[in-house]
Amino acid sequence: ETMTSTKSPSQVPVGVDPTRPSIARIYGGFLGGKDVYEVDRQVMRKINDAVPEAVHIARGNRAFLNRACRFLSRESRIDQFLDCGSGLPTAENTHQIVQRFNPEARVVYVDNDPVVLAHGRALLTENENVLMVSADIFNAPEVMENMVVGNHLDLTEPVVLLQVGTMHHVEGDAVAVMRRYIDALAPGSYVVFSHFFDPEEPELTRIARRIENVLVNGPMGAGRFRTRAEIMEMLEGLELVPSNDLGDSGLVACDEWWPDGPALTPLSGAARCIVGAVGRKP
Ligand code: SAM
Numbered sequence: 435e436t437m438t439s440t441k442s443p444s445q446v447p448v449g450v451d452p453t454r455p456s457i458a459r460i461y462g463g464f465l466g467g468k469d470v471y472e473v474d475r476q477v478m479r480k481i482n483d484a485v486p487e488a489v490h491i492a493r494g495n496r497a498f499l500n501r502a503c504r505f506l507s508r509e510s511r512i513d514q515f516l517d518c519g520s521g522l523p524t525a526e527n528t529h530q531i532v533q534r535f536n537p538e539a540r541v542v543y544v545d546n547d548p549v550v551l552a553h554g555r556a557l558l559t560e561n562e563n564v565l566m567v568s569a570d571i572f573n574a575p576e577v578m579e580n581m582v583v584g585n586h587l588d589l590t591e592p593v594v595l596l597q598v599g600t601m602h603h604v605e606g607d608a609v610a611v612m613r614r615y616i617d618a619l620a621p622g623s624y625v626v627f628s629h630f631f632d633p634e635e636p637e638l639t640r641i642a643r644r645i646e647n648v649l650v651n652g653p654m655g656a657g658r659f660r661t662r663a664e665i666m667e668m669l670e671g672l673e674l675v676p677s678n679d680l681g682d683s684g685l686v687a688c689d690e691w692w693p694d695g696p697a698l699t700p701l702s703g704a705a706r707c708i709v710g711a712v713g714r715k716p
Contacts, residue, residue: 442605443655444546445570455653457603458547462522464492469522469549477652484644487704490689491645495628498688498710499598500526502626505692506594506712507532507539510624514587515541518571519600522550523557528596529564537563542583544569571597572604574614592622598710601668602630603656612668619715625672628688628710632659641703659707672713685711 444457455473463470463478470478481488506512513536517528520543529541541564543554554566565586569576577583587593595615601608616625632642642659649657665685674684677691688710689701 442572442603444603445572456547456549457654457656458521458545458550460654461492461599462524464489465496465524467522467524469553473653477648477654480648480652481645484648485641485704487702488645490702490705491630491708494688494705495599495708495710496524498628498691499528499596499626500531501692501694502598502710502712503528503531503594503596504535506624506626507535510592510594512592512594512622512624513539514591515539515594515596516544516577516583516587517541517596517598518544518577519597519603520545520550520554520566521599523553527557529558529561533561533563539563540586541565542567542586544571544577544583546570571600572611574611574618578615578618589618590620592620592624594624594626595619596626598626598628599708601627602658602660605656605658608658608660609664609667609670613670616671616715621715623715625669625713625715626710627669627713628708629665629668630657630659631665631687631707631709632661633706634661638703638706642707645704645707662709665709669711669713671715673716674711674713677711685709 453473455477459470459474460477463474515528515532532539543566546568551566551568558564558566567582569580571577604611632639646657646659676683677686687706688708689705691710
């Protein structure tokens, strides 16, 4: 049984082909990383030409991931984390955030980009609680039934599953992919999730479409901005935790999910084109 009707481009690992841009390197480049090749820079320039504030999407996404990990490590007390499509190591990675609170926390990173795998493994040689696994994150059984994952994490107990900035790279049935993951989680598990967003307001939808055109029609071949209804379908079976102190539950712009403090400047249009949520499987 295939997971998706169409194989998403990133399910074919980018390998060491220097002519193929890499999602991980481009995203890392927007976050200020140095592992960016000329093919990646060309895509970055096209994105910047289309939407000069596009960098806000990457920054908002990464800051959300960090806050959600900090929150869950402290509040849920869960000590096992499965970070799917973890990306290139950056200033604050999942294991650094959660091990600050609990040095015994176990983390498995999953990715299929060889540059990510090499850097991840180099970074982690001295941390026996953290592993890097190569697998296709859009094939949930390949991850959830992976022997190395299963030996390191007890998937019969609650875990924190991260699918942050990943599912918009699925061209086919992303709802089916997420359903497989959520079904496989033990009750009491949490999911940290973010996705490119089409706010369905003309001005903002234009911004989303401009970036989507570069990603989908360019050499990357992937990157869908989906609507609230489409994204909520991917989170079915989860109870979303409140996204602010008014008790509003759910899916909000990443920058608006429990920010570190008041916003001193209004969010840019681009920053409104990525949403995040944290959900609990009852
Ligand atoms: N989760 C990180 C974050 O939010 O900061 C990184 C997000 S980055 C935009 C997407 C990551 O997913 C990249 O590192 C890419 O290599 C990985 N990825 C994309 N498709 C994948 C696949 N089919 N299997 C495994 N990893 C994949």
